Amino acid sequence: MAGSEDRSFEAMRLAARIAEEFRREIAVAERTPTSSYAEVIEGLRAPLPESGGDAVEIIEDLNRLAREGLRSPSAPRFFGWVMGGSHLTGVAADFLTSAWGQNTGNVQVSPSGSAFEAVVVDWILELLDLPRSASVGVVTGATVANFVGLAAARSAQLAKRSWDVEADGLYGAPPLRVLIGADAHTTVYGALKFLGLGAKRVREIATDDLGRMLPSDFERALGEDDAPAIAIGQCGQINTGASDPFAEIAPMAREAGAWLHVDSAFGLWSRSSPKLKHLAEGLDLADSWAVDGHKWLQTPYDCGFAIVRDVEAHRRAMSFSASYLPVADTSERNPSDYVPELSRRARGFAAWAMIRQLGRDGIARMVESNVEVAQAMATSMAEIDGVELVCPVELNQFMVRIGQTDDIAEGDRLTLATVEQLQRDAVAFAGPAQWRGRWVIRFSVISAATTPEDGDMTVEALRKAWETVRNAN
Ligand SMILES: Cc1ncc(COP(=O)(O)O)c(C=O)c1O
Structure with a gap:
């Protein structure tokens, strides 16, 4: 029993090391899952274990089998849905x-x-x-x-x-x-x-x-x-x-x-x-x-x-x-x-x-900074030829539409193609949504990790994604 307990403590240390490595990786680079749900599940499907296993091996397998299907909502240029940054101090707690x-x-x-x-x-x-x-x-x-x-x-x-x-x-x-x-x-x-x-x-x-x-x-x-x-x-x-x-x-x-x-x-x-x-x-x-x-x-x-x-x-x-x-x-x-x-x-x-980590001041500054970054991103994106800001930025969420065309179906097609390209380029992540019957690309700036530089990089990433789509048309 003592031996298996030792292995479990070793598994805990291993998990902490894996966690640190993952968070260091996503702190500098957006990470797109390279495996789909179907691929992850294919690697995972196995007969029900009849008997118990070794703790370290289990955690190693968990990391290996899950890793390629993980998204990075805690990364600084993740603007999908509305996801906070899972701050490391909160993770430690x-x-x-x-x-x-x-x-x-x-x-x-x-x-x-x-x-x-x-x-x-x-x-x-x-x-x-x-x-x-x-x-x-x-x-x-x-x-x-x-x-x-x-x-x-x-x-x-x-x-x-x-x-x-x-x-x-x-x-x-x-x-x-x-x-x-x-x-x-x-x-x-x-x-x-x-x-x-x-x-x-x-x-x-x-x-x-x-x-x-x-x-x-x-x-x-x-x-x-x-x-x-x-x-x-x-x-x-x-x-x-x-x-x-x-x-x-x-x-x-x-x-x-x-x-x-x-x-x-x-x-x-x-x-x-x-x-x-x-x-x-x-x-x-x-x-x-x-x-x-x-x-x-x-x-x-x-x-x-x-x-x-x-x-x-x-x-x-x-x-x-x-x-x-x-x-x-x-x-x-x-x-x-x-x-x-x-x-x-x-x-x-x-x-x-x-709350201890950020304090009243830090929370206010983070929210204000996210709002400023959202506004700056939206303004710069609207200056890109063919990109339209759908409505004024009220807080931290905003939408753009691609193509600047009255043809709704064509605008939808270009918008969806651009968001797919943006995701493939993997500098930043944003997702599609529908607003008032039209497809848009939706950005949510809501992480303590996001800086104005991340905002600028994302504007450039959108410009490039749209250029790729435009050149292919
Ligand atoms: C306005 C609003 N209400 C409710 C929810 C649901 O919140 P949760 O997914 O945290 O339960 C969300 C999630 O993004 C939201 O933006």
């Missing part, structure tokens, strides 16, 4: 989280895991300048944070009609209304689906060119019915980075007694910067917020925060009890009272480490 093996469902099962989370949630409320008395669930990401916020909304809004949804479910419940911006993120519809509120049973609010709700339509929708309403706003649209006009719509929601939930996976972090805070003005009047740690806080995957003003509704929607589960002291924060899971990762350690 995450190593320890795994090694310590703290199941942070309950204060007594992990006093430290629970205490770190309690401090982190206070820091998060302060960083984002949200009501300090709000409760916060530390979850896997904004998808689950949306689910938690909307579960609390459902509970509170049905309680207004004396309906206990936790006890009695939705059968025979008084109707609820859901108002949602027409450019909301797909995961919010997912949350509505999970909660039995219906992804299609919504009143969509018309939006402008940047995907922001039109206050006039919001006001109209609020007045259409007197059933309790849940309104879902957005801070940081996935394509445009724009936020709903909360200074106008939040008071309207309040006046109408609607619960306002804000999906703000990344946009909420603009409140950490005195320079950018105005972009999310009025958002503090909402009732619940979903935000990611693994985006602009740069924690490793996964980490998100579900923030709810009405602590009782939050706990009602999430907490459970059993005789074998110790009851937390009133002075203690029991982590599982605010999330859907009981057994759970101690995400507070990595989040705490990242």
